[in-house]
Amino acid sequence: TERALAVAVGELSNVSIAGRSAIRGHGGQATAIIELFDAIKGSLRGFHDEADVARAAGHRSDLAHVVLPFGHMIWHLPGPISAPLASFLRSVLSIAPATVVVATSGTAEADHEVARTMRIAGIEFPPSNPALLSPPLADHIISVTDADDEVRAVLREVIQLVAQGTPLDRIGIFHPVPDPYVRILEQQFAAANIPANGPSRRRLGETIAGRVLMGALALPSDRWRRDRVIALVNSGPLRHDDKPARPAVWDMLSRYAGVVGGLKDWRTKLQGELHRIQIAENEAAEAGNNSGVKRMIDQRADTEDLAAFVDTLAQGVAAVDSSVGWPARAEAATQLLHGLLGGPQLRGWWPEAELSAFEQVESALERLAMLDEIEPEPSMAVFLRALSSELSVARGRSGRFGNGVVYGPLASAPGQDLDAVFILGCTEGLCPAARREDVLLADSVRKLAGGDLPLRLGQIDEQHRLFLAALAAAPTGNRWLLFPRGDLRSSRRARPSRWLLPTASALEGKPLYATDFEDESPSSIYEVASHADALVQASHFASVDERDIAQVFAYVQDGGDPGEHPTSELVERGLRVQLARRSSAFTEFDGNIAGFGAGAGGDVMSASRLEMWATCGFRYFLSYVLGLSERDDPEHTVELSALDRGSAMHDVLERFMREQVQAGPPAPDEPWSTAQRARAQEIATESFAEYERRGRTGRRIEWETQKSDLLALIDDFLTSDDQYRLEHSSTPAHLELAFGMASTDPLEIALDDGRSLQFRGMIDRVDEGPHGNKRIVDYKTGSGTQYKGLAAEDDPTRQGTLLQLGLYAEAASAQLGASGVSSEYWMVNTSAGFARFGYPWTPSHRDRLIDVLTTIADGIEAGVFAAIPGDWQSFRNTYDNCAYCDFAGVCPRDRAEHADEKADAPELAVRVALVPKPNPEPDTASNLGTTSNLGTTGNPATTSGGVTGGRT
Ligand code: SF4
CATH class of the missing domain: 1.10.486 (PCRA; domain 4)
Structure with a gap:
C-alpha cells in the first residue's frame, strides 16, 4: 500500500493544477487521493521532485542564456515522458537549434504515447504510414515447455551464433518481466560459462x-x-x-x-x-x-x-x-x-x-x-x-556492461544495435501483460487529468512499442521469439502472444490464430516437446553438463547402464546409491559395512546401546559408529523435554532417597512423614531451578504449570513408595549403584563361545527384602505401555530391545552377592498408576540374555546395521521405531519399502536369532533355584495388555 501510494503521489506531481482540480471534483476516492497528495506535498515543503524542477527550469527567465552555450541539441529516440518534462523540453527546443530523432514502429497504437510526448514538446509527429513502414517481424519462433527451457533454447542458439562468428556482445535477450527470467538467465549463463550482463535483481x-x-x-x-x-x-x-x-x-x-x-x-x-x-x-x-x-x-x-x-x-x-x-x-x-x-x-x-x-x-x-x-x-x-x-x-548490474551477451527488460531495447535478438515470454499475460486497473487512480480518473496522466490501457500499447523496438534491434534473419507453452510451477497452459501471431502467420504462409497452437504447434514453429526431447534433437548444447546428460540419455536408450557411462563418473555414486537402496541386496548404502571393523570389541557398553542395535541397526550405526546426534536448539524449547523430565525426576528421587537412607532407611511399614515429604519438595525446587538456569524449561507460562504438576507427582510417588515397601516388606538399601562407571568395575558377561562383553550402567535403586533378596528398580517417567505384558512373556529381552533389567540383575548379583534378585521398571507417572513391569531374574532368563547378547555381538561384528523402521503408526505419522529417532530426517522417506525389499538378504539372517525359539520347559518352582522367594512382580492390573510405544 505504501509503495502504491508513493507511485500515485509521484504521478500526481506531473499533473497540472487544473488537472488535479478536475480529479478532486470527481468525488469519492479521487477526492481523497488529491487531499492526501496535498497533505503530503504540504509536509514536504522545501523538497522538490522532478516535476517541480522541470517546471521551474522551464520558466527560468534566463533559460536561453543557460541553454545556448550547449550548441546544437539532439534528442535521440524520445520515449513517453511526464508532461512537466515534455513542457521543459518544449521550452529548450524553442530556443536552441535542435534535431529530434524519433523512432516509430509502424503501428499507430504502439506509437501513441510517443506521439503524446511529441505533442506536448511541440514537435510535429507524422502519423504512421503502414504503406511506408510495416512493423518488424521475427524470423524464428521456438515453442518450449517453460521459462527454464526458454533460456536453454536461447543458449543453444547463442552457441551456434558464436560458432558462426557473431560476437557475444552483439547478441541481446529481452524479457517482459524480471521474474523468473533474470534469475534463470544469471544461473544458466553462469553454468554454461558464457559471459553475460544485465540489471541485477539483488536488493x-x-x-x-x-x-x-x-x-x-x-x-x-x-x-x-x-x-x-x-x-x-x-x-x-x-x-x-x-x-x-x-x-x-x-x-x-x-x-x-x-x-x-x-x-x-x-x-x-x-x-x-x-x-x-x-x-x-x-x-x-x-x-x-x-x-x-x-x-x-x-x-x-x-x-x-x-x-x-x-x-x-x-x-x-x-x-x-x-x-x-x-x-x-x-x-x-x-x-x-x-x-x-x-x-x-x-x-x-x-x-x-x-x-x-x-x-x-x-x-x-x-x-x-x-x-x-x-x-x-x-x-x-x-x-x-x-x-x-x-x-x-x-x-547494480550482474556482469560488466559490454562483456558478453546483454540481457534486460524490453524497456532497455530501444536504440540497441545488435546482430541477433531473442525475446522471451511471448505469451498472453506476459507480453502483452495482463491489464490491471490502478486501484488508486483508475483510468476513468486519469482521463480527467487533461492528458497529464497516461492511461493504464495505454501501457499495453507502450509494451507493444518496446516489443517491436526489441525486434528491430537486430537485422532480419536473426530475430527469435520464444513461446513457453506452460508454467511448470503453476501447471497452467499459456496462450501464444497476439504479437507473435503476425510472425507465425508469415512463417506459415497463411493467417494463424492462438487456437492453432492448442494441440501442437504449427509446422513452421520449432517445437521442443520436453527437455529430454531437446537433448535428443540438439546438435549443440547449452552447457557441458547438458551435453553429458544427452550422451548418457542416448546410452540408456540403447540399453546401457547409466552408472557405466564414462560421463557418469561424477554422479556415479549417487546413481549407485539410489539403485542399491531399491534393490533386494543388503549393500553398503543400507548399513552393510562388513569388513570395516565396526565391532564394539573392547568397548564398555550401556544396555541402551545394544538395545538400539536390536531395535534399528542403522540408528546404532549413525549414533555409535559415526557418532552423530541431533543438535539441541534451546530457543525452540517450549517446555521441559521428556528426556530432561526423566533426568530431573531421577535427580530428585536419588537425592531424596540418599539423604533418607543415610539418615536411617525407613522401615517397610513406615510411611513418609510430612517433614520428609516437604524435604522432597525442597530438593525438587532446587533441582528445577538448575534446569531453569540452563534454559531447559522452555516458556515460563508452560513451565510454571509443568513444575507444579511435577511437584505433585513427587508427592504422589512417595505414597506409591509407602505401598511398595509395605507390600514387599522391603526398604531402599542402595542408590545409583554404579558398574563400569565412577571407578567401579564393569559388568563382564561371558558368552558361550568364549567372547566376553563389558557393560556399564547405574542402577537407580536396590531395595532389600526380609530374606536378603534384592529388588532392583529403574525409574521411568513415560506411560510404560511398551512394557506391558513383559512379566508373562517367554523372552525377558523382548527380542533384544529390553536388556536393561537383565543386565542390572546381573550387575547387582555380581556386586551385592545377592542370591535372589528381581528387576523392574517403575513408572513415576500418575496416569500410568505408578505401575511396575519386570520379573524375577531366573537361570532361563539369563540363558536367553546370553543368547541375545551373542546375536547382537555377532551382528555388530559382522557389520550388519540394517534399518528397521517398524510398522507405520498413523497416529504419529511415522514408523514405530522412528518416532523419537534423531535421524528421521536423514533416512529415506521410502525406508520401509527398502527394508521390506531386503528382508530376505542372507546377511540379515543374524537378526533372526533375536526371535526366541519356543521354550520347551518353562521355569517352575523346582528350576527357579534361589529366586523362588521373590514374591510377585508388579501390579497384575498394570502388567497386562500388549500395546507398544511410549518413551521415557
Ligand atoms: S529413522 Fe527409523 S529407520 Fe532411520 S535410523 Fe531412525 S529408527 Fe532407523
Missing part, C-alpha cells in the same frame, strides 16, 4: 552490508533470540575486537550454555558457563590433565569473546535506538555497520559488487540523515521502515 538488503545492518537492528524485536544472533554472525564477515567472529564456535557455545534469548539471558547463561569452565579447569589442573586445562582455557577465551561481542552489539543497537533525529540515528547506524564489518582496510578482499553495495548502504543512511525537516524525531520503527524501504531496491 541492497540482500548484500552483506544490508543484511548485517538490518539483522542487527532487528534483534530487539526478535528479543535477542539465540538463533537470530547467530544468524547475524553468520550473515557476513563480522569482526569483534579486531578479530574475525567465530560463528560455528559461538553457535556451539551458546547452545551448550542453554541461551534462549533476551540480553539478560545471554549475560546470565554465559556467566554461568564461564563459572562452569573455571571449575572444570581447576579440576583438570588438580588431576594434572594439561590438555584438559588447555581446552578449558580456550573455551573460556571463546566464551568471553562471545559475551563481549553480544555486549558491544547491544550497545551499538541501543545507540541507534536512543539517538534523536534522523542525522543522529543514521550516524549511529553507520557506526554500528562499521563496528560489525570493520574499516575499509579489512574489506579489501571483498568482491567488487559487495564493496559497491557497502557504499550504497552508507549513501542510503546519508539520505535518511537529510529527512529531519520532514519529521524531526522519527521513532525507531519509522527509522527502520525508511531504511528497509531504501534497502529493498534492486540496484
Whole structure:
C-alpha cells in the first residue's frame, strides 16, 4: 500500500493544477487521493521532485542564456515522458537549434504515447504510414515447455551464433518481466560459462552490508533470540575486537550454555558457563590433565569473546535506538555497520559488487540523515521502515556492461544495435501483460487529468512499442521469439502472444490464430516437446553438463547402464546409491559395512546401546559408529523435554532417597512423614531451578504449570513408595549403584563361545527384602505401555530391545552377592498408576540374555546395521521405531519399502536369532533355584495388555 501510494503521489506531481482540480471534483476516492497528495506535498515543503524542477527550469527567465552555450541539441529516440518534462523540453527546443530523432514502429497504437510526448514538446509527429513502414517481424519462433527451457533454447542458439562468428556482445535477450527470467538467465549463463550482463535483481538488503545492518537492528524485536544472533554472525564477515567472529564456535557455545534469548539471558547463561569452565579447569589442573586445562582455557577465551561481542552489539543497537533525529540515528547506524564489518582496510578482499553495495548502504543512511525537516524525531520503527524501504531496491548490474551477451527488460531495447535478438515470454499475460486497473487512480480518473496522466490501457500499447523496438534491434534473419507453452510451477497452459501471431502467420504462409497452437504447434514453429526431447534433437548444447546428460540419455536408450557411462563418473555414486537402496541386496548404502571393523570389541557398553542395535541397526550405526546426534536448539524449547523430565525426576528421587537412607532407611511399614515429604519438595525446587538456569524449561507460562504438576507427582510417588515397601516388606538399601562407571568395575558377561562383553550402567535403586533378596528398580517417567505384558512373556529381552533389567540383575548379583534378585521398571507417572513391569531374574532368563547378547555381538561384528523402521503408526505419522529417532530426517522417506525389499538378504539372517525359539520347559518352582522367594512382580492390573510405544 505504501509503495502504491508513493507511485500515485509521484504521478500526481506531473499533473497540472487544473488537472488535479478536475480529479478532486470527481468525488469519492479521487477526492481523497488529491487531499492526501496535498497533505503530503504540504509536509514536504522545501523538497522538490522532478516535476517541480522541470517546471521551474522551464520558466527560468534566463533559460536561453543557460541553454545556448550547449550548441546544437539532439534528442535521440524520445520515449513517453511526464508532461512537466515534455513542457521543459518544449521550452529548450524553442530556443536552441535542435534535431529530434524519433523512432516509430509502424503501428499507430504502439506509437501513441510517443506521439503524446511529441505533442506536448511541440514537435510535429507524422502519423504512421503502414504503406511506408510495416512493423518488424521475427524470423524464428521456438515453442518450449517453460521459462527454464526458454533460456536453454536461447543458449543453444547463442552457441551456434558464436560458432558462426557473431560476437557475444552483439547478441541481446529481452524479457517482459524480471521474474523468473533474470534469475534463470544469471544461473544458466553462469553454468554454461558464457559471459553475460544485465540489471541485477539483488536488493541492497540482500548484500552483506544490508543484511548485517538490518539483522542487527532487528534483534530487539526478535528479543535477542539465540538463533537470530547467530544468524547475524553468520550473515557476513563480522569482526569483534579486531578479530574475525567465530560463528560455528559461538553457535556451539551458546547452545551448550542453554541461551534462549533476551540480553539478560545471554549475560546470565554465559556467566554461568564461564563459572562452569573455571571449575572444570581447576579440576583438570588438580588431576594434572594439561590438555584438559588447555581446552578449558580456550573455551573460556571463546566464551568471553562471545559475551563481549553480544555486549558491544547491544550497545551499538541501543545507540541507534536512543539517538534523536534522523542525522543522529543514521550516524549511529553507520557506526554500528562499521563496528560489525570493520574499516575499509579489512574489506579489501571483498568482491567488487559487495564493496559497491557497502557504499550504497552508507549513501542510503546519508539520505535518511537529510529527512529531519520532514519529521524531526522519527521513532525507531519509522527509522527502520525508511531504511528497509531504501534497502529493498534492486540496484547494480550482474556482469560488466559490454562483456558478453546483454540481457534486460524490453524497456532497455530501444536504440540497441545488435546482430541477433531473442525475446522471451511471448505469451498472453506476459507480453502483452495482463491489464490491471490502478486501484488508486483508475483510468476513468486519469482521463480527467487533461492528458497529464497516461492511461493504464495505454501501457499495453507502450509494451507493444518496446516489443517491436526489441525486434528491430537486430537485422532480419536473426530475430527469435520464444513461446513457453506452460508454467511448470503453476501447471497452467499459456496462450501464444497476439504479437507473435503476425510472425507465425508469415512463417506459415497463411493467417494463424492462438487456437492453432492448442494441440501442437504449427509446422513452421520449432517445437521442443520436453527437455529430454531437446537433448535428443540438439546438435549443440547449452552447457557441458547438458551435453553429458544427452550422451548418457542416448546410452540408456540403447540399453546401457547409466552408472557405466564414462560421463557418469561424477554422479556415479549417487546413481549407485539410489539403485542399491531399491534393490533386494543388503549393500553398503543400507548399513552393510562388513569388513570395516565396526565391532564394539573392547568397548564398555550401556544396555541402551545394544538395545538400539536390536531395535534399528542403522540408528546404532549413525549414533555409535559415526557418532552423530541431533543438535539441541534451546530457543525452540517450549517446555521441559521428556528426556530432561526423566533426568530431573531421577535427580530428585536419588537425592531424596540418599539423604533418607543415610539418615536411617525407613522401615517397610513406615510411611513418609510430612517433614520428609516437604524435604522432597525442597530438593525438587532446587533441582528445577538448575534446569531453569540452563534454559531447559522452555516458556515460563508452560513451565510454571509443568513444575507444579511435577511437584505433585513427587508427592504422589512417595505414597506409591509407602505401598511398595509395605507390600514387599522391603526398604531402599542402595542408590545409583554404579558398574563400569565412577571407578567401579564393569559388568563382564561371558558368552558361550568364549567372547566376553563389558557393560556399564547405574542402577537407580536396590531395595532389600526380609530374606536378603534384592529388588532392583529403574525409574521411568513415560506411560510404560511398551512394557506391558513383559512379566508373562517367554523372552525377558523382548527380542533384544529390553536388556536393561537383565543386565542390572546381573550387575547387582555380581556386586551385592545377592542370591535372589528381581528387576523392574517403575513408572513415576500418575496416569500410568505408578505401575511396575519386570520379573524375577531366573537361570532361563539369563540363558536367553546370553543368547541375545551373542546375536547382537555377532551382528555388530559382522557389520550388519540394517534399518528397521517398524510398522507405520498413523497416529504419529511415522514408523514405530522412528518416532523419537534423531535421524528421521536423514533416512529415506521410502525406508520401509527398502527394508521390506531386503528382508530376505542372507546377511540379515543374524537378526533372526533375536526371535526366541519356543521354550520347551518353562521355569517352575523346582528350576527357579534361589529366586523362588521373590514374591510377585508388579501390579497384575498394570502388567497386562500388549500395546507398544511410549518413551521415557
Ligand atoms: S529413522 Fe527409523 S529407520 Fe532411520 S535410523 Fe531412525 S529408527 Fe532407523
